[in-house]
Amino acid sequence: MNPKEPLVDVSEQPELPAPDLDSVTAERDRLLEEKTDLLDRLLRLQAEFDNFRRRANREKAEVIEYANSESVGAIVPILDDFERALKLGHAESEYARGMELIYQRLSDALKKLGLEPISAKGQKFDPHIHHAVDRVETEDVEEDTILDEYQRGYNFRGRMLRPAMVKVAVKKK
Numbered sequence: 001m002n003p004k005e006p007l008v009d010v011s012e013q014p015e016l017p018a019p020d021l022d023s024v025t026a027e028r029d030r031l032l033e034e035k036t037d038l039l040d041r042l043l044r045l046q047a048e049f050d051n052f053r054r055r056a057n058r059e060k061a062e063v064i065e066y067a068n069s070e071s072v073g074a075i076v077p078i079l080d081d082f083e084r085a086l087k088l089g090h091a092e093s094e095y096a097r098g099m100e101l102i103y104q105r106l107s108d109a110l111k112k113l114g115l116e117p118i119s120a121k122g123q124k125f126d127p128h129i130h131h132a133v134d135r136v137e138t139e140d141v142e143e144d145t146i147l148d149e150y151q152r153g154y155n156f157r158g159r160m161l162r163p164a165m166v167k168v169a170v171k172k173k
Helices: 021-088 094-113
Strands: 115-118 128-138 144-152 153-156 157-160 164-170
Touching: 021 153, 021 157, 094 115, 094 144, 128 144
Parallel strands: 128 164
Antiparallel strands: 115 153, 144 164, 153 157
């Protein structure tokens, strides 16, 4: 074998038939359809991923909101204890003043987190935000007026955390 000789004689190879125009057009159309289908699938997957990301972020925010609500809800009874202790009063003014300052700091910190007290005394009874634990017959005030508040109610970031426990006026019979 001569190194300058070609390995395969080109003249001996059969010539491939030229593709006809119809088959080329059909192949082009099939490839365009496949491309369109793949592009559509890609866009759908991107949209599904965006929806998943938004849903995951929303669920994460809800979990954080629930955890914050639970944490603040656990601290609210301490706030109640401070209020009861301050109502009793103390002989030592320094001690009472210290208690008031601690109560105020705790109250302010919880307000910054989103805790809002529900006003009750003198208001109209609303079963959505008040829990009636006592009903008193009286003609001094209008019916369903809150006479006294046993335990303050709270909203946390616009949601009910705890209803106010109240005494409600009813008409005398």
